[in-house]
Amino acid sequence: MNSDTRLLNVVDVEATCWEGKVPVGMVSEIIEIGLTVVDLDAGERIAEHRILVRPARSTVSEFCTELTGLTQDEVDTGMAFSDACRLLASEHRSGTKPWASWGDYDRKQFERQCAVTNAEYPFGQWHTNAKWNSRPREMPASAAIPRTGTSSMVRSPSMVAPKMISCSRRSSGLIRARSAVTRLPLIPSCRRARVDTLLIHAR
Numbered sequence: 001m002n003s004d005t006r007l008l009n010v011v012d013v014e015a016t017c018w019e020g021k022v023p024v025g026m027v028s029e030i031i032e033i034g035l036t037v038v039d040l041d042a043g044e045r046i047a048e049h050r051i052l053v054r055p056a057r058s059t060v061s062e063f064c065t066e067l068t069g070l071t072q073d074e075v076d077t078g079m080a081f082s083d084a085c086r087l088l089a090s091e092h093r094s095g096t097k098p099w100a101s102w103g104d105y106d107r108k109q110f111e112r113q114c115a116v117t118n119a120e121y122p123f124g125q126w127h128t129n130a131k132w133n134s135r136p137r138e139m140p141a142s143a144a145i146p147r148t149g150t151s152s153m154v155r156s157p158s159m160v161a162p163k164m165i166s167c168s169r170r171s172s173g174l175i176r177a178r179s180a181v182t183r184l185p186l187i188p189s190c191r192r193a194r195v196d197t198l199l200i201h202a203r
């Protein structure tokens with residue numbers, strides 16, 4: 001493996017949400033990106049990153065704060081979505097590294113928001129559905145699908161198994177990205193891996 005393909009970005013996002021109908025004039029937007037980097041050769045987590053994103057067309061509801069731990073004041077310190085995409089590409093080489101998420105929600109949310117805002121999609125062609133690959137199916141555990149073409153997955157672990165995932169009021173997306181890593185069938189040693197944490201607050 002080259003230096004990029006031996007590293008896997010595992011991503012989980014939080015987005016603005018509401019208990020009932022979406023308020024008029026608002027849309028769901030990414031407000032936090034949790035990213036865990038896995039060394040596939042060593043089977044270890046080697047870094048963690050948290051990126052706060054400032055919503056442009058929505059606000060953080062009380063329901064959203066209760067679910068994610070994120071507040072409007074906190075996300076107001078974040079960077080614009082387009083800048084977050086550029087950061088993923090430039091500092092985390094998201095365009096050349098393979099990436100995974102727990103289900104299809106995160107990939108689809110990036111695709112939708114990039115299309116609407118004209119932000120450049122930050123990830124490469126191949127995406128692995130960690131949720132699908134953790135199930136005993138005929139598909140091999142290493143299977144991945146191209147971003148272009150048919151979809152692959154469902155939702156983040158916060159919605160799939162809320163009782164199994166602890167929630168931090170400071171880094172819920174990061175915690176779920178970390179949790180997704182522990183469920184990757186090819187990397188069991190990640191449960192005991194050393195973690196080097198980098199906290200990103202863009203103003």
